[in-house]
Amino acid sequence: MVESLDRSQGRAGAPATAGSSTPATFTGNRALQIEEPLIFEMGQPGRCGVDLPEPPKVKDRLNGLRRNGEIGLPGLSEPQVVQHYTRLSQKNYAIDMGVYPLGSCTMKHNPRINEKVARLAGIGDLHPLQPVSTVQGALELIDSLAHWLKTLTGMPAVAMSPAAGAHGEMCGMMAIAAALEAKGERAKRRIVLAPESAHGTNPATAAALGFTVKPIPANARGRVDLAALKSALGPEVAAIMLTNPNTCGLFESEIIEISKAVHEAGAYFYCDGANFNAIVGRVRPGDLGVDCMHINLHKTFSTPHGGGGPGAGPVVLSAALAPYAPYPWIVKQGDAWTVAEDGAKVDGKPLGRLKAFHGQMGMFTRALAYIMSHGADGLKQAAEDAVLSANYVMAALKDVMTPAFEGPCMHEALFDDSFLKDTGVSTLDFAKAMIDEGYHPMTMYFPLVVHGAMLVEPTESQAKEDLDLFIAAMRSLTERAKSGTAAEDFKAAPRYSPRRRLDETLAARKPILRWRPSNSPPGGDPMRQAAE
Amino acid sequence: MRYLPLTEQDRREMLAVIGAKSVDELFRDVPQSARLPGKIAGLPDHQGELEVERAFQAFAAKNISPSAAPSFIGAGAYRHHVPSTVDYMIQRGEFLTSYTPYQPEITQGTLQYLFEFQTQITLLTGMEVANASMYDGSTGTSEAVLMANRVTRRHKALISGGLHPHYRRIIETTARWEGFSTVIGKADVEGLEDLIASIDKETSCVVVQNPSFFGHVRDFTKLAAACHAAGALLIVVVTEVVSLGLIMPPGEMGADIVVCEGQSIGNGLGFGGPYVGLFATREKYMRQMPGRLVGETVDADGKRGFVLTLSTREQHIRREKATSNICTNAGLCALAFTVHLTLLGEAGFRRLAELNHAKASELADRVSAVPGVQLVNESFFNEFTVRLPKPAVPVVEALAARRILGGLPVSRLIPDDLSVANLLLLAATETSTEHGMGPLVSALKEVL
Numbered sequence: 001m002v003e004s005l006d007r008s009q010g011r012a013g014a015p016a017t018a019g020s021s022t023p024a025t026f027t028g029n030r031a032l033q034i035e036e037p038l039i040f041e042m043g044q045p046g047r048c049g050v051d052l053p054e055p056p057k058v059k060d061r062l063n064g065l066r067r068n069g070e071i072g073l074p075g076l077s078e079p080q081v082v083q084h085y086t087r088l089s090q091k092n093y094a095i096d097m098g099v100y101p102l103g104s105c106t107m108k109h110n111p112r113i114n115e116k117v118a119r120l121a122g123i124g125d126l127h128p129l130q131p132v133s134t135v136q137g138a139l140e141l142i143d144s145l146a147h148w149l150k151t152l153t154g155m156p157a158v159a160m161s162p163a164a165g166a167h168g169e170m171c172g173m174m175a176i177a178a179a180l181e182a183k184g185e186r187a188k189r190r191i192v193l194a195p196e197s198a199h200g201t202n203p204a205t206a207a208a209l210g211f212t213v214k215p216i217p218a219n220a221r222g223r224v225d226l227a228a229l230k231s232a233l234g235p236e237v238a239a240i241m242l243t244n245p246n247t248c249g250l251f252e253s254e255i256i257e258i259s260k261a262v263h264e265a266g267a268y269f270y271c272d273g274a275n276f277n278a279i280v281g282r283v284r285p286g287d288l289g290v291d292c293m294h295i296n297l298h299k300t301f302s303t304p305h306g307g308g309g310p311g312a313g314p315v316v317l318s319a320a321l322a323p324y325a326p327y328p329w330i331v332k333q334g335d336a337w338t339v340a341e342d343g344a345k346v347d348g349k350p351l352g353r354l355k356a357f358h359g360q361m362g363m364f365t366r367a368l369a370y371i372m373s374h375g376a377d378g379l380k381q382a383a384e385d386a387v388l389s390a391n392y393v394m395a396a397l398k399d400v401m402t403p404a405f406e407g408p409c410m411h412e413a414l415f416d417d418s419f420l421k422d423t424g425v426s427t428l429d430f431a432k433a434m435i436d437e438g439y440h441p442m443t444m445y446f447p448l449v450v451h452g453a454m455l456v457e458p459t460e461s462q463a464k465e466d467l468d469l470f471i472a473a474m475r476s477l478t479e480r481a482k483s484g485t486a487a488e489d490f491k492a493a494p495r496y497s498p499r500r501r502l503d504e505t506l507a508a509r510k511p512i513l514r515w516r517p518s519n520s521p522p523g524g525d526p527m528r529q530a531a532e
Numbered sequence: 533m534r535y536l537p538l539t540e541q542d543r544r545e546m547l548a549v550i551g552a553k554s555v556d557e558l559f560r561d562v563p564q565s566a567r568l569p570g571k572i573a574g575l576p577d578h579q580g581e582l583e584v585e586r587a588f589q590a591f592a593a594k595n596i597s598p599s600a601a602p603s604f605i606g607a608g609a610y611r612h613h614v615p616s617t618v619d620y621m622i623q624r625g626e627f628l629t630s631y632t633p634y635q636p637e638i639t640q641g642t643l644q645y646l647f648e649f650q651t652q653i654t655l656l657t658g659m660e661v662a663n664a665s666m667y668d669g670s671t672g673t674s675e676a677v678l679m680a681n682r683v684t685r686r687h688k689a690l691i692s693g694g695l696h697p698h699y700r701r702i703i704e705t706t707a708r709w710e711g712f713s714t715v716i717g718k719a720d721v722e723g724l725e726d727l728i729a730s731i732d733k734e735t736s737c738v739v740v741q742n743p744s745f746f747g748h749v750r751d752f753t754k755l756a757a758a759c760h761a762a763g764a765l766l767i768v769v770v771t772e773v774v775s776l777g778l779i780m781p782p783g784e785m786g787a788d789i790v791v792c793e794g795q796s797i798g799n800g801l802g803f804g805g806p807y808v809g810l811f812a813t814r815e816k817y818m819r820q821m822p823g824r825l826v827g828e829t830v831d832a833d834g835k836r837g838f839v840l841t842l843s844t845r846e847q848h849i850r851r852e853k854a855t856s857n858i859c860t861n862a863g864l865c866a867l868a869f870t871v872h873l874t875l876l877g878e879a880g881f882r883r884l885a886e887l888n889h890a891k892a893s894e895l896a897d898r899v900s901a902v903p904g905v906q907l908v909n910e911s912f913f914n915e916f917t918v919r920l921p922k923p924a925v926p927v928v929e930a931l932a933a934r935r936i937l938g939g940l941p942v943s944r945l946i947p948d949d950l951s952v953a954n955l956l957l958l959a960a961t962e963t964s965t966e967h968g969m970g971p972l973v974s975a976l977k978e979v980l
Contacts (some may be wrong), residue, residue, distance in 0.1 A: 039648050039874050049875030050615060052962065054885035058893040063749040063911035065780045074654045075877035082617055085645070085871055089626035093643035096625030102634070113581045117800075119619075121599040122592025128804030129605050129940050131932040132594070137594030138803050151575055163667035164860040166847070174709045199674070200847035201859050207852035208678075210711050251561035282559060287566040303977040306622075306864030307642040308632035308824065308929065310667070310806030328776025342701050343947045352705025356608055356670035356698040356793075365588070372587060375578035376571045378533040384555045385538050392546040392556055392625055395786075400919050401711055408550070408558040447849075463537035463545065476605070492832075497637040500832040504636075507829035511818065513661045514651040 014197065033498055040515045043074020049081050053083060082315045091498040093309070093440045099462055100468045101393075103412045103443035103455025104199070104247060105278045106299035108386075111373065114366035123365055128357035132338050139330050139337035141217035142358065145368040146330070149295060149314055152379070153287025160317045160330070161359035165274060168294025168313025169241075171207040171354055175292055175317060176239050176268045177209055178324035180210025180350045189238035189267070195224055197248060197447035199272060202241040211238060218449060222248040222405035222414075226257055233265035243272035244288070245279065247447040249390065249404060249412035249455065259289025268292070268321070276300045277412035277459070278387055281380030291318040297360070301367035310365035323348030328358055385410040385460035389467060393458055396471045400478040404450045411459070419478060424487030427452035430477060432501065435494035437473045533578050545683075596935060598801065602968030603937035604895070606915040607745070607945065608669070608696050608771040608958025609804065610796045612884075615965055618798050618871045622864050632824070636839045637831075640864065645839035646826040649870040656776045657790040658783020659812035663823040665866040666809025669793025673699045673769050674706045674737065675822045675856055676789045676811070680737035680765040681712055682820050682855065688734045690764075693717030693725055696771055697698070703739065712736070719949055721908060723748025726780040730757040735762060737789075741769040742782065746942075746957070747912040751781055756786025757796070765789060773797055773810065774961075775913040777885025789813045797876075798868030808865035819845060822856030830969030884962060888914035891960040895969055899958060902976045908955070915959035917942070920980060924956040930979040936972055939950065 028035045060066060076084070081156055089256045093100065100107035118124055126138055146158045159175075162168035173192075180186040192206040196215045203213040216232055219225040224242065240262050252258065259269045269287055271293035277300040285293050296304045297312040317325055327350050340346045342353055374382060381404040387410050394413035404414040417427045431441035431454070443455040458467060480486045496501060538546075543555070552587035554556055579587075598611050623626065626641060633646075633933035644851030646664045666672035677689045689707065691700055691714055700716065707714045717725055723746060725740055738759050743749050752768060761765040768782035769900045770792040792810035799807055813821060819842060828843035847854040876884060880890070892914040900907035905920035920927055931938035943954035960969075 002720035038644070038651075040651065043877065045878070048877050048880045049617070050682050050880045050885060051881045052880060055883060055890045056894075057553045058890045059895075060889075061749075061893060061909075061911050062779060062889070062913070063751065065749055065751055067776070071777070071878055071881065073652065073873065073876070073881055075876040075879055076874055078615075078617060078875060081871065082621075084874070085621045085627075088622070088644055089621075089624045089642065091639070092626040092630045093635070093638040094626045100631075102631060102902070105631055107629075107631060110625075111535060112574075113584055115623060115628075116590035117585060120588060120592040121597045122595045123588065123802050125597045125599045125611075126595055127598055127603060127605045127611065127801050127910070127937065128609055129607055129944065130598075130603075131929055132753075133929065134596040134601075134932050134937065135803070137591040141588075148575065154948035163671060164858075166668055166857045167667065167671070170857060174705075177709055197601075199852065200849070200851045201857050204847035204850070204854040204857035206806065207854075208857055209709055213852045226825050251559070253561040253563065258567065278558075279562075281572060282568060283562055284568065284572070288563075304628045305631040306638075306862075307627055307630045307646075307867065308863035309665070309860040310808075310862045310865055311860040312806070327701075333700055341944070341947075352708060353698060353701040354705060355594040355702065355805070356668060356696070360805040361803035362806050367586065369584055372579055372584050373581070374533065374535065376917065378536070378578040380571050381533060381536060384558075385536055385543075385641070386552075387558050388538070388543060388546055388555055391550045391552070395550040408552070408560070410558075418808055427695035429886070431635070434638070435635065435668050436726035440638065441635055460536055460538070463823050464538075464539075464542040478901050487616060493540040496570075498638050498640050499835060499837040502636045502831045502837045503829045503841045504839050504841065507827040507839045508844075511825075511841060513818070513825055513841075514654050515647070517827045 020422060022158060030088065034087045038515050039074050039076060039084060042080065044075055045077040047077050049076055049078040053074045091249055097440065098391055099458065100440045101442045101456045101458050102203060102440060103457040105276055106457060106459060107305065108302055108459040109461040110302050110304045112371060113373065114369040115376060117369050118362050133364065136337050141368060142330055142364055145364050147372050149316060150251055152280055153293065153316045154284030155316035156319050157317040157325055159325040159326065159466040161326060161355045162294065162313040162315055163309035163355055163360055164309065165294050165296040165313045166201040166205065167354065168203055168315045172204050172270050172292035172294060172315045173209050174351045175321040175324040175490035176270065178508060179268065180238055189236055191237045192239050192241060193232055194241040197246060197449045198241060198243060199247065199274060202272060206215060206241060222250050223252050223254065224258060226254050230261050233267065235266065236266060237267045239268040239270050241270045241272060243275060245275045249409040250371040250405060251410055253301060255288045263289065274299060275411060278383055280383045282383055287323055292316065292321050297363050297367040303363045303366040310360060310363065312360035324351045326351050327353045382460045389458040389460060389462060392467060393456055393471060397474055400475055402425065412455055413455035414455040415452045420481055423481045425481040425490045428483065429490035429493065433477055433490050433493040436496050439470065536568040598937055601935045601937055604939045604960065604972060605937055606957045607940045607957055608793060608850065609799055609801055610772055610959060611963055612796050612959055612961050614798055614872060615875050616802060617875060618868050621871045622868050623680060627867055628864065633840060636837065640837060643826050645867055645870055647660045647828065647838050649866050650826060652873050653810045653812050656781065657812045658781030659790050660815040661818050662810065662812040663821050663825050665864055666811050668805060668807040668809045668885055669697045669769065669771055669791055670702050672791040672809030672811050674702045675720060675768045676791050677703055677737055677739060679789060679820050679822060680767060683817055684736040684763060686734055686736035687712035688715065688736055689736045690727055690730055690735050691717060692740040693720035693905060694723065694746060694748065695739055695741045695769060696745045699769060716734055719946055720744060721952065721955065723745055723750065723909065728755060731758055731762045731764055735764040735928055737765040737767050739767045739769065741771065741913065743772065743775055743913045743937055747909050747916040748821060749911040749913060752785045767791065772914060774888055775883045785860060794869045798872030799865050806862060806865055808862040808869050821845065822858050824861050887962040891962060891964045894918065895958060895960040895964065898969055899972050899976065902973060902980065905976065905979050909928050914961055915957060918956050918958060920956055921956045923953045927979055934975050938972055938974050943951055
């Protein structure tokens with residue numbers, strides 16, 4: 001009897017394969033959905049995907065520390081490698097495939113010209129420690145992006161080196177600590193205020209720097225409660241960390257009063273720039289009294305999200321914080337660009353160094369290509385379209401879903417789960433059902449201040465027809481959920497994705513973080529088994 | 533504008549559904565004083581793809597790329613050949629334009645390659661568990677020190693003088709603002725540093741690099757034992773990950789945390805970033821690790837699948853109690869790394885390492901035969917230090933004027949130590965050829 005080749009073997013204790021509505025196939029594949037083993041289950045000694053010349057025999061100069069024994073890396077040929085990763089790629093949802101309304105992540109179109117220019121040899125193939133005389137164009141490129149970022153934010157300085165948004169937060173908060181130290185106030189100002197709705201990185205950053213994080217409440221309109229903020233301010237407060245537009249997708253309408261109050265209390269205003277896409281070209285954070293703000297180039301300026309990075313998080317700084325920007329500084333001396341590195345005399349007191357070399361150059365290049373493509377007019381239009389699209393989605397769904405706050409919203413529409421009350425369907429179930437409809441779900445259960453939160457950020461990149469289809473699909477799901485008979489159906493979703501719901505509890509309770517021979521298929525490679 | 537699908541007609545219809553007269557109404561929460569009257573002044577308007585590409589070609593033309601000039605610069609970033617398959621794979625939209633795999637049912641591609649990546653890292657380093665990547669080796673090293681502080685509940689890090697100076701400065705910056713102390717070794721030019729006597733009861737960790745910044749290959753077995761006897765952790769940093777194809781892995785020496793810069797595999801020089809940090813440790817410290825972790829599980833049909841796991845360490849759950857504020861990692865650079873390493877496999881990776889060592893041996897012999905040049909290293913992998921008869925900075929400038937990127941003057945990274953002024957750090961890889969080494973040697977003879 002020919003046994004099934006199904007490579008999707010489970011782990012001990014796995015639930016039985018019951019419940020699949022479609023009949024099993026011999027291979028376990030389903031047309032374009034191809035089951036793919038791990039590379040460690042595919043390799044054969046003697047196969048290799050590169051051809052390298054025979055190394056000349058030389059006397060080892062390895063201090064007697066030559067590596068013994070097998071490393072254990074599998075051997076695959078080039079076509080196998082291409083097939084393996086191509087099959088894996090087909091198990092991913094992506095911006096290139098459709099609506100990806102992941103709130104607070106700004107999943108906008110990633111233009112391919114960005115990729116092309118980042119790969120020009122004169123940009124992508126440069127060593128970071130070449131003599132500066134040989135990288136004048138690269139330094140000019142970084143400064144061009146810096147100029148755009150400063151102008152768009154209305155801020156006098158920018159630190160380019162942080163590697164991601166959270167790293168930028170660290171940079172900005174260190175700059176605040178440095179400014180406090182210079183005033184002799186670091187020891188007494190130990191409190192950082194942050195709204196309960198803040199991104200998790202905000203309290204994590206503040207705590208890492210030894211600050212005590214104190215939450216500030218929101219008012220009924222989803223904004224910072226100004227009176228509560230004022231009473232929380234005092235001589236022991238170092239800074240406020242505030243996202244604007246905030247994580248509920250709303251513009252902080254009392255932002256100027258907030259920044260005034262913060263400054264009057266001798267504290268600084270850190271702005272989380274994750275949501276800058278909503279206002280770029282229309283509002284300059286510098287006009288709001290911001291002291292520093294990181295900019296996620298992978299959100300607002302379209303550098304690819306890449307399955308979770310790499311990002312880039314330049315931080316714009318006010319005149320009060322600019323002197324503390326970390327090394328390196330890129331400065332112009334006469335006609336030539338130069339890099340002021342650790343210890344070099346600059347017009348300030350750098351807080352140190354946060355990253356090797358000069359920052360995420362590859363991301364700078366892509367962001368600048370995006371910015372130049374859009375120009376001042378296009379960036380403003382993009383922000384307006386992003387806000388328009390979010391408001392359109394909210395307006396078209398507000399009679400069947402429940403917006404958490406009164407509109408208008410900015411670039412993202414926040415719903416709570418009260419429309420699902422008594423249906424037996426949770427936010428999670430609803431999101432998983434969206435997968436079967438061909439959509440990546442919105443951000444779920446964030447911000448924490450809204451029950452069962454659903455944060456929808458369509459971005460400016462979707463055509464109206466695609467938004468209309470998305471809206472229609474969402475309306476159909478709400479109707480099904482409210483029918484009162486579909487809860488089981490929702491709980492079983494998704495059905496048509498490469499995998500159905502995964503057991504996250506099992507993963508955390510018995511962590512398997514790497515392949516070992518013992519967790520490969522019972523009896524070895526199934527293909528080989530079948531051949532025998 | 534080519535990136536914006538909405539037409540004027542669309543916009544009007546959408547505003548009508550919203551019930552707003554103009555888009556300005558949607559921005560009514562912006563305080564009057566912060567509303568800009570028109571677009572921001574002094575910035576150019578949108579441009580076509582052709583114009584943008586020309587602008588970048590103009591930037592590129594003002595640089596000298598190692599693709600067009602012999603280069604011997606390493607110091608934490610190495611120029612290797614990256615197979616075409618790697619760059620093709622990372623440009624597939626399903627990888628390039630996906631995000632952190634929060635919805636595992638539709639991101640198994642990312643999750644599986646990260647699981648494979650984590651396994652590859654444990655094998656290379658000889659460690660038990662690895663995470664799904666850090667921003668890069670330099671920031672990963674600083675995170676390793678913070679992790680050691682958490683594990684040991686101590687607050688003093690002992691830093692080798694053989695650690696890359698940028699890495700050292702990042703630790704010092706972190707120490708200054710996050711509140712722990714550091715003891716920094718003197719620049720370990722000769723590779724003879726012994727840190728054992730400096731370990732005490734307050735030491736949380738010892739941070740060393742192998743091969744060291746100056747290129748020496750060191751055995752840290754005794755140092756590891758001394759760390760453990762004192763209750764401290766040994767952190768081993770590897771900035772040239774190809775070396776692990778030839779050199780005993782840190783795990784075998786007794787390292788507790790290993791951090792590597794993974795750029796050499798799959799990722800180009802890129803003027804310093806983005807790169808990919810590799811981070812591995814012992815299983816017992818797993819829950820103190822920073823960064824994302826991918827774990828194996830099953831789905832509702834009992835099929836094997838992968839998810840982000842142990843996220844109770846992370847900022848989005850633990851907030852101010854998180855092990856790190858890290859959120860994004862270096863997903864796409866990790867993909868480039870894992871695709872390249874899969875192409876290489878056991879045989880290819882070992883051969884690549886052998887080739888690098890052979891090229892560097894040849895370079896060392898030829899350069900040290902130049903009158904006045906003295907090879908400092910007895911041991912090295914693909915990078916070594918030479919002492920010149922005069923300061924290295926003007927020598928490197930003179931070489932650059934001859935379109936040769938002739939290594940790194942150590943004083944660029946260690947400007948405060950006059951004893952390193954004449955030192956030059958030189959690297960060779962499989963990309964180095966006679967067409968590069970020959971001109972370097974003759975040019976050195978001219979300028980020295």
